[in-house]
Every structure is written in C-alpha cells, then in structure tokens.
Amino acid sequence: MVPSMSLILTNRVGQPESYTLQVFEKTGGYQSVKKLFSLQPNQVIDEVKNSGLRGRGGAGFSAGLKWSFVPQDTGKPVYLCVNADESEPGTFKDRLLLEDDPHQLIEGIIIACYAIRSHTAYIYIRGEFDLPCQRIRSAVAEAYAKGYLGKNIFKSGYDLDVTIHRGAGAYICGEETALLESLEGKKGQPRIKPPFPAVVGLFGSPTVINNVETLSALPFIINHGAAAYRRFGTEKSPGTKLFSVSGHVNKPGVLEKPLGYPLKDLIEKDCGGVLGGKRLKAVVPGGSSVPVLNAQDVETVKLDYESLMQHGSMLGSGGVIVLHEGVDMLWALRNLSRFYAHESCGQCTPCREGSGWVDKILVRFLREGGTSADIELLKDISNNMMGKTICVLADALAMPVLSYLKKFPEDFAAHFRGKTAQAQMHVL
C-alpha cells in the first residue's frame, strides 16, 4: 500500500508541533517498528539494499551495502553513529529534519540499529545547532519515556540507547572517521582507511555512520517496501532527496524532490527564479565542495548522481547555491578557499599547506591583481592536493578551484594586473 503523498521525508515539515511525539504518532510515526521486529535483521538490510537508498551525506554509497559490511562475530558491540554534523556550505536540510521531524530520525535509528544489531547509537550533532539539538534531545527523552528507547523497546526484547553528542565547531567532523575521533574525545582528524569503520570504528568496534537524511528515509522503506521507494527517482538514483537551495533565488529553502529532477525546474519553478530577475551565472549543485556548473549546464542537468557526474560535478549533499550574473567568481572562490583553509584539520601536508596557499594567492589576486602564471600555479597546486590526502577535504577545495578556473576564466582574467578597475566589480 503506497500512500498518495508525494513526499517521503518532509511530510511533517511546517506542521504545528511536528517535532512532538504526539503529532508524530498521529501522522503515522513509529508505524514501521511493528513490522521491523517481525523481520530478521538481514531481511531489513536486504530491503534497504533493494530500495537503492544511497547515503545522503555526500558520498552516495549504498546504505544497505554499508550495513552488510558490519561483521557480527567480533564479540564487540556494534555502534551506529548518526552524522548530524551538517556543515557543508550551502546545506541546511538535516537541520530541517532535526528541527521539524526528530522522531522520524529516531524511528530511522531504530531500524538501522536493528538491522546492524546495534544497541547503542550516538547522534553527533554540530555544536552550532542549538535548536535542532533541543528538539532531538526532547524527542529522545519522549521516546525513552514511552519505552521506545532504552530497555526492551516497544516490548520487543530489543534494547537500544541513544546518546546525543554535541560537536564544537569543526567542519571536518562531518567526515565519518573524523566524527569518530571527535566522539572519542579527540581532535577531529580523519583516520587512515583501511580499516574501515564498519570493521574498526568507534572505540575500535564495528560502526556504521549514517547521515540524518539517510536514516530519515528508512521508516518509509520499511513501511511501504523497497519497490515503493523506487517509484521515486531514477533507476540508478532511486528515491527522493532534499535540496537546500540558497544564494540568488527568490524563494530559497529546502525542497524534497525525486532524484532526476531537472535543476532548471528547481530554480525556476520551485524557487521562484533568479533573484531580481537577473541572469543565472553559475550553480554549485551539491554543497560547496563539488565542481561548479555554468548556466549552460543548468539547462540540461538533472539532479541525480549520474547526470551530475556527466556534467562534471556531483550530487554531494544536495546543497544548491545559485549565483547570478553580478557575482565575480574569483570573489566567490576566495570565499570558499578561506573556508577550506580555515577548516583543514592540519594533518596531511598537501591540505594543511595547500589550502592556505591557495587562499593567499586568491586574496592577492583580488586585492592586487594576478597573472596567468598565478592561474597555472593554482591549477598545479590543486592537482597536487587532489587525491593525495587521508580524507577528501583537499579535493573539496581543489575541485572548486579547477572548475571555477575552467568554467569562468574571464572572471579571473578580469583581475589580471592592470585591470584593477574591473576587479572592483566584486558582488551584486
């Protein structure tokens, strides 16, 4: 039985007191649990595998497959870590789910834990998220009070503890192994892989790290089955995805769309078009780390893993940043280089040194003008950073640099020395 609703994740968003247990249960919340406990954990994994649900944090790895890597014979506890460290610039969809539908997330946590045979889950939530943290805290408290969490949940014989763990200001903790380090009371410095967290994760135990949005999709999949989930989206990118739209659009916000939805429609139809009736210049489609698209790309690209890849970019976190014709792409790139230089954990040489270097070159370029040699240098530094480090933060800076240079060379040329008048164009 597939409900007539067109949405999977955001049905309760905007409803009064949607974050309370009462409203949640009135609107079909915790319905999947009964079915859940009638299934074997492996059946749950299979169902999720069949649904084609891919991790919504950015990497897009099959959720069910990730679960199946967890060994069950280590004699150690298995952990679930909920990645609620949403920090990718341009992304604010997990915040919405935490604020407006925290019980849906808890229901998803119950499903995931049961599937991987975990009795302990940690929700790692970014330190700045005060309201989302309050909401999830009270939701967890409500669930404990009702016997939905704790010992013998839903009288199923299954025990599950959920602990909320606040971050303290570090983008890198969204990287799953950095998140584990941070949870263990250390600096958030990504770990060498292998071993992968599924085998050696939190406190040395098998661990699954799932994004808030990924987990929030689980109640639907268990309630209605994998096939129902697959009715949304495309063959290779099934389901819906939350798109955080920001920047130069008339109506920014979070939108749930089936994967494969045209980016142009998202901007024009759903978000009221480009701000001030200006011409579209560029779109960052998947959070600040992914390669940028130009207006021509936007005409044809669809919002799914494959189409974005074909256009040289990535779905990433679904953070869609729209830039209109008034934006100087050098200025925009420098804004991001400052971010990555600030957020580099400092562990790997190419990232630690390269991110700051790129940022300094771009600052000089903006202030004093640059040369074509600087352009070549920026490309070379980016290539030297990309794929050379423990995690992909270096790539997350290198990819924007290379793509901005490639797609908007005129914006950089405008800052060549001797052209300082134009360099003032800046933004807006």
Next chain:
Amino acid sequence: MTMEFSPENKKKLAEILSRYPTKQAALLPTLWLAQGEFGFISQETMEYVAGLLDISPAHVYGVVTFYTMFHRKPPGKYNLQVCRTLSCALRGSESLLDHLKKKLGIGENETTPDGKFSLCTVECLASCGTAPAMMVNQKYFENLDASKVDEILNGLK
C-alpha cells in the same frame, strides 16, 4: 580557590560518563558543561577537566584549540557570530559585518569596552536558505539586514 563543578553539573557529568565506554569520550560534553558554568575555557578549566577524565592537559589543550566554539577568553555578554560563507556572502553578510563593526565601534574578534558585545565571523551555520545569518551566543538570527540587526541589538539588554 580550586575549580569545581556545581553539584548539578557533577550529576550531569556522571550521567554523561555513563554513556560512553571511555572517560575520554566525554571530553567534548564535559568542556561544554565547563563553558556553560564558567563562561569560557581557561587553562585552569582545561587542567580540571583533564583531571576529571584521566587524560593529559596537553590533550585537552589540543582539543580545545582545534574546535572553534570553545572560548579561551571570556567573550562579551552577547557574542555576535556573523556567518561569512558563500551563501550568506551572496546575500550581503559582508555589508552586514561592516554595519556591525561601525555600529559597535569594534573590529572582528573584539569586544566592546563595556563587555557587552563581541563580534566575530564564523563559517557556514547551515542557515543558507535564510541568509544572511548570525548566531548570538547560541541563538540563530536569520534573514538579516541592517535595520533588523539594529532591532536585535536594541533588544539585547
């Protein structure tokens, strides 16, 4: 006087510790408790927390300096944290920051002489759809412009 948590926070700490298999894992939550109670994380606080969790002060120092939200000096009563990342910048966070600097007569990472306001920039707050945004202490203020900011400042006593 030696530093010590209030009885209430001691209870909270015990509850926190019960949630993790290692004491060290409680470091971030404990630092949050400490910042809540003492206002900032002094060296003395770091040593106190290190003692509570059986970890080295050096480790605590490394952690405190890694994360941006732990204050090593007391901030003003109202800590204005303006998001500077792309989505907010596209919607005018730079001029918002300039406005705040002029209005408060302080620069970034400075506090007004009366200790009431501190001003700094922060990276993306996940408030991009409601840009520009700033965080005052722990609270988000969104869809800002100069007049809205003035209103907010007037409301902060």
Next chain:
Amino acid sequence: MIMTDITLTIDGKQVAVPKGTSILQAAITAGITIPHYCWHPGLKAVGNCRMCLVQVEKWPKPVASCVQPVSEGMVVKTSTDEITKIRKSVMEFLLINHPLDCPTCDQAGECRLQDYYMNYDEVPSRFAEEKVSKNKMIDLGANVMLDQERCIACTRCIRVCQEVAGVDELTLANRGDHTMITTFPGKKLSNPYAGNTIDVCPVGALTNKDFRFKKRVWFLERTPSVCPGCSRGCNIEIHHEELKVYRLLPRYNPEVNNYWICDEGRYGYKFINEDRILRPRILEKNISHLVSSDEAVDRLAGLMKGGALDEIGVVANAQETNETLQALADFAKTVLKTRHLYFSRREVENPVSDNFLMTADKNPNQAFVDKLGFRPLSTLKEVRGLLVLNSLSPADMKKVIEKKVPILGIWASNENPAAHSSAVVFPIPTYAEQEGHFTNVRGLTQKITAAYPPRGEARLVSETLEELTERLQTNARSYTQNSYPLSPHL
C-alpha cells in the same frame, strides 16, 4: 626463520614479507628507499606527511606506503613520473611556510628537508605570499628547544612521548596551516626520555639546547659504543671531533634499547671532556707532583713492597670494562695472591629507575664485577693498603677513612676524592677512549670502541699492571706505607 606469506612486486623486484608488513617496510627489505618524514620504524605509523605515496597497479589513487599493508600479488611502483611529481609537491608544500633558515639551523646536515630537497625539489620557489609566522624559540624544558616555524607537523615527537616515554606532554594545537606543536601552556617536558623527541624530529624544529650552536654536524665523527650510565647498556653513538665529545645519540639495538636512550644517559657524557686526570702523579708530603709514568709505576711498586703483597686489597669498579676488571682480578690473584678482592661503584642519591630503560644501578658493568667474585667494599677486612680502580663511592670512601687504610694507587680518568688521597695516581682513558666490553644487567656482553686515543698520558690499566708486575718481581726500592699519610682531602 620468519614466516613469509605475502609476495609482492616493488619496482619490478619480487619481495616476500610477513603479513601485515607495510609497503614501505617491504620496500626497505627489497633495498628500495621510499622517502618519508612522519614514519619512524620505532613508532606507530600515521601517514600524515604524504611523502611516501606510491602507486599500486589497478588502484585509482596513490597510497601512503607507510600505512598500507602489503597484499598478495600487489604491484607497487615507487618511482614513476607521477610519484616523483607528488614528492616534489610535498617538498614544495613543506617548504612554503618553512623559514629556510638553514645557515642558522642546527639541524643543517642531518635535515630531511635538506636531504630530500636535492632529490625531489631543486626548483625556484613559486611561493610569493607571506609565510605563517609562529614562535621560533620556545624552551620546552629538558634541553629541548622548539622552533614552530620549522616544524612540519609530522607528530613524531608527540608519538615518542606517548609511546616511548608513556606520557602525553606534546600536542598539536590549532588546525590548518596554523597547526603547531606545543606543550600545555606554561608546562615543560618532564619525562626522562624527552631527548628522543630531538632525535626523531626530521627537521630543525626540535633541537638540543645542550648541543645547539656548538658544532656543525658534518664535522663530527661517530663511534659506536655503549652507555655507561646504568646497567641497561643502551647502545649509543658517540659524536666527537678531535678529542672532544659533543653529544651521544641512541644506536638501534632491538635487544636492548630499540631506538632510544634516556636523558640521564644522553647528557651523561660531560665527564669525558671535563675534570680529567691527564698525567700520572704522586703525593709527597701532601703535595701532589706530576711524574712520568715510569716514576709512578716505580713509586707504587716501592710502596707495595713495603710489606706483604697479599695484605694489599684491590678495589674493582663497576664502571670499568670487562678487560680492565679481568686484568685487575688476574693481577690480584696471581701477582698479589691476595684474597682481598673488593669493588666499589658509582652511587647516586635517589637513583631513578623505571620498567623501560633506566635501572637503579648506575654502573654499566656490575654483572662482570660480580662474575669475577669481587665483594662489596663494605666488607673490607684488615689490609695494609688498597689499589683502587676509578673511584670510591661516598660510603666506601667513608669506610676506608674509618679503617685508616691508605690508598696506595688509583687508576682513574677523572678527579675524585679517592684520587686526591691516593699515593700514586695513574690516568686512564674513559670508556670513550678505549675498546672493550660491558656486561649488562641481563648478562649481555656488548662491545665499546674508542672514539679517539686516550687523552693526555692516559694508559690502559692492564698496561700499567703489567709494568707493575715486572717491577714487583725486581729489587726496586721499597717504601714504608707510613711515608705516605692520608692526604688532607680526607
């Protein structure tokens, strides 16, 4: 035999190594050098410097060879154009914020940045920006000086403290290119192995306050030896030029000390350079006279002949080599035929010991002393005089004074109270100036070698004992022991 169960190919060479070996270690086995900074054979691998990246056939990205375990059939390439470019780029990244102050840097000559620069960089700098400035002179205590600008954040020093000394005293503060090594603000390094942080630092970030600005390292000769600081017998290298020792460094020995030494041993070399007894001398009417070696031997032989030889006691010392101790024992048994075989040793107040390297016995050779049957000087019986090796501990000295036993002769490298009251003094080389062996606390006999010839007129104990033997067997002039009262130093 080592179980070898993984076979792989590195740069066309087949290598078989145990499971769990890293590519980097497998390469070492195959005689292939992969450059690296953060990896150290004695420490946990962390893979952060990225200098050791290699390509593995069919793998999409280069991998850090120090942390990547080998797998069967793996085909590794360490010297492709791509890898060379990566190494060049890592060098460039490491140097953009580096102060390039080699002329005033004590690491010059043994700096990995300098070494690899010749192999992988050697291009003009492309860095036109301002470098990150940090603190260039921080006294971390324990003779360790930190220059944060030279640091490449490899974390070897942090790991040495954690893994070797077992304390967590250093950390990286901040992040990005503002990352810096530091102790907790205001705290000093307090572990007794802190000096190892200097050794493992691949660049000039951590330098030795005791050594810095004293000598360019390329002027130093290196001589393998064994630390005489305690009974562990840590293997060391003596670094010296002409007749002066500048520093001691640990020498790898997996049986004894791995890659490490304690600070007590590291800085325990000063006596080699200072306060040396360089010429033979005799005490005459409480006045010390420098004499020739021949005269000194004559004088001592004369003194000894003033009475029965078997009433003379000998005092060995646990500071001396097996060879010296054996020579003394032989002399005592076959020439003196005395039963009075004693020993003294270096005693310190509150000796520090741990369950790692440091032992409470601050002598390198107690085991051999015991083996030869020397007894503690506290058991001293009636003798008419003593022949002493090296020195006497304060307690032993007290005993000798109480018993009013004159010291007829002493063989010593350094000034000490026993030497001051001895009728005849023979200069001998320190352990740094002689070949020989020490037998450590676990019975392991290890070789020491001479860094340079004995200083001054110092001669081996065995040589003067031979001459003494000759003299005792001829009709040389004899002295009565009363002619030589104890010196006022007592």
